[in-house]
Amino acid sequence: MIVPKMMTSQLTAHASSPMQLSLLEANGQSAANNGSAAFNDPAFAGNKKLPVHRWVPWIAGFSSDFVRDVLERYANGNSTVLDPFSGVGTTLVESVLFGCNTCGFEINPYAALASRVKSHSHQINATLLDDYIERFKSFYAESARADYLPQSHPPKGFNTRSPFYSPKVLHKVLIFLDYLALIQAADIRDLFRLAFASTMVSYSNYSYEPSLGRRTSAGKSELLDGLVGEVIARKLTEFSEDIRWFQAHKPQKETEIKIVEASFFEYEKYLAAGSIDLIITSPPYLNNYHYNRNTRPHLYWLDFVEQPGDFKNLEYANFGKYWQTVREQTRLELDFCLPDSDLPQKLELLRAQKPEKGIYGGNGWANYAAAYFNDCYKFVSGIQYALKPGGSALVVIGNSILQGILIPTDQYLGAIAQRVGLELVRIDIPRATRVGNSIIQSDVRTVKAKKSHQLYEAIVELRKV
Numbered sequence: 001m002i003v004p005k006m007m008t009s010q011l012t013a014h015a016s017s018p019m020q021l022s023l024l025e026a027n028g029q030s031a032a033n034n035g036s037a038a039f040n041d042p043a044f045a046g047n048k049k050l051p052v053h054r055w056v057p058w059i060a061g062f063s064s065d066f067v068r069d070v071l072e073r074y075a076n077g078n079s080t081v082l083d084p085f086s087g088v089g090t091t092l093v094e095s096v097l098f099g100c101n102t103c104g105f106e107i108n109p110y111a112a113l114a115s116r117v118k119s120h121s122h123q124i125n126a127t128l129l130d131d132y133i134e135r136f137k138s139f140y141a142e143s144a145r146a147d148y149l150p151q152s153h154p155p156k157g158f159n160t161r162s163p164f165y166s167p168k169v170l171h172k173v174l175i176f177l178d179y180l181a182l183i184q185a186a187d188i189r190d191l192f193r194l195a196f197a198s199t200m201v202s203y204s205n206y207s208y209e210p211s212l213g214r215r216t217s218a219g220k221s222e223l224l225d226g227l228v229g230e231v232i233a234r235k236l237t238e239f240s241e242d243i244r245w246f247q248a249h250k251p252q253k254e255t256e257i258k259i260v261e262a263s264f265f266e267y268e269k270y271l272a273a274g275s276i277d278l279i280i281t282s283p284p285y286l287n288n289y290h291y292n293r294n295t296r297p298h299l300y301w302l303d304f305v306e307q308p309g310d311f312k313n314l315e316y317a318n319f320g321k322y323w324q325t326v327r328e329q330t331r332l333e334l335d336f337c338l339p340d341s342d343l344p345q346k347l348e349l350l351r352a353q354k355p356e357k358g359i360y361g362g363n364g365w366a367n368y369a370a371a372y373f374n375d376c377y378k379f380v381s382g383i384q385y386a387l388k389p390g391g392s393a394l395v396v397i398g399n400s401i402l403q404g405i406l407i408p409t410d411q412y413l414g415a416i417a418q419r420v421g422l423e424l425v426r427i428d429i430p431r432a433t434r435v436g437n438s439i440i441q442s443d444v445r446t447v448k449a450k451k452s453h454q455l456y457e458a459i460v461e462l463r464k465v
């Protein structure tokens with residue numbers, strides 16, 4: 001997840017000249033003949049200034065440069081590119097720009113909206129959008145008086161420990177929602193929704209540190225008032241500029257773009273076997289970064305959820321589940337065999353840590369890791385199913401430290417992929433260190449772990465034989 005990628009303040013420093021390491025080469029085996037040169041750094045930081053990619057901050061996005069690099073090496077104009085965990089659509093946007101057909105799966109409705117709106121945005125009439133922006137500015141200026149009574153209401157089920165918006169900010173947000181309700185054109189309306197969602201935390205009393213929490217808990221002052229309409233209008237103007245840029249840079253040919261708002265584990269329902277030329281993706285990492293909790297405001301305010309129960313499916317279908325959903329189980333086992341790997345022993349070692357801590361001890365974390373690797377198995381089975389023979393998958397994944405124990409997820413993913421019949425071509429590690437990982441900032445951090453291990457991100461290259 002290329003760690004916290006776009007929320008710049010949490011972004012990690014990374015090696016200025018990336019260390020390139022192919023584990024297969026390090027083991028004296030030959031790297032693939034195809035694209036054996038090092039990949040571009042996959043970290044998202046660069047995206048925040050790039051057209052279209054800059055629209056939505058996403059803590060776990062990867063860099064468009066990396067995606068472009070992979071497309072140049074492995075794709076051509078006839079390729080179909082899949083991202084099983086499309087996040088806010090980095091792979092999809094780059095694939096459209098490259099002239100490829102593309103498909104993304106994304107389980108989080110807010111991220112799926114971003115993927116869909118961004119990847120289709122070259123189809124928008126930018127002049128019409130400009131008209132709507134101007135009309136919004138007039139509506140907002142006229143309504144932003146204290147005696148204006150908005151018709152809109154905050155989402156009923158959205159409860160927070162302290163008020164999400166100050167009364168003055170809330171008034172302005174409701175004015176925006178009143179205008180939103182007047183927009184008939186569905187594509188323009190979605191752009192307005194995205195502009196609101198991508199800025200909504202910036203004028204709230206919450207912030208990403210990198211998980212979403214109260215500003216006051218992070219030592220920041222409360223926002224009693226703020227620019228709301230102005231921030232949204234500025235974001236929409238950015239959209240309008242970028243749509244024109246997209247239209248000017250996209251190849252003329254029509255491309256097919258499909259966004260599936262469902263779990264990739266349902267791949268057989270949506271994809272024909274052997275229909276994909278190239279997969280470029282990054283699944284959630286084994287760091288328990290809680291996508292649902294961190295997008296709670298977006299999901300409520302965009303009406304994707306109404307009550308806490310609506311999160312249940314999202315939690316259980318999320319890649320690797322979450323530690324919170326499995327920590328109380330007596331024992332969650334791997335549901336596949338992996339001969340010649342120390343993964344089972346690693347899980348046992350983890351399980352034996354700090355039994356006195358109950359659900360917070362090693363057993364809960366071992367359950368979480370087992371759930372994660374079970375989903376890795378389902379994921380690579382999906383790759384094996386979806387790819388055409390000879391097709392490649394480039395998977396960006398971070399390693400992890402749980403209870404002080406280093407878990408080389410990249411190596412285990414490679415081994416699991418081989419188990420389902422994929423060829424492990426190589427594993428590159430373009431960034432030597434990684435910080436800002438939510439787990440490392442939580443109570444599982446240990447000085448010992450920090451001293452003896454490094455966090456890194458790897459690119460696992462697989463091929464269907």
Ligand SMILES: C[S@@+](CC[C@H](N)C(=O)[O-])C[C@H]1O[C@@H](n2cnc3c(N)ncnc32)[C@H](O)[C@@H]1O
Nearest residue numbers: 060061062085087088090107108263264318319
């Ligand atoms: C590391 S992020 C991908 C970011 C993406 N590469 C980008 O640049 O925006 C992983 C994404 O997987 C999504 N996800 C988690 N479980 C999923 C599942 N079972 N099926 C589809 N998407 C899932 C999460 O919501 C998250 O957006």
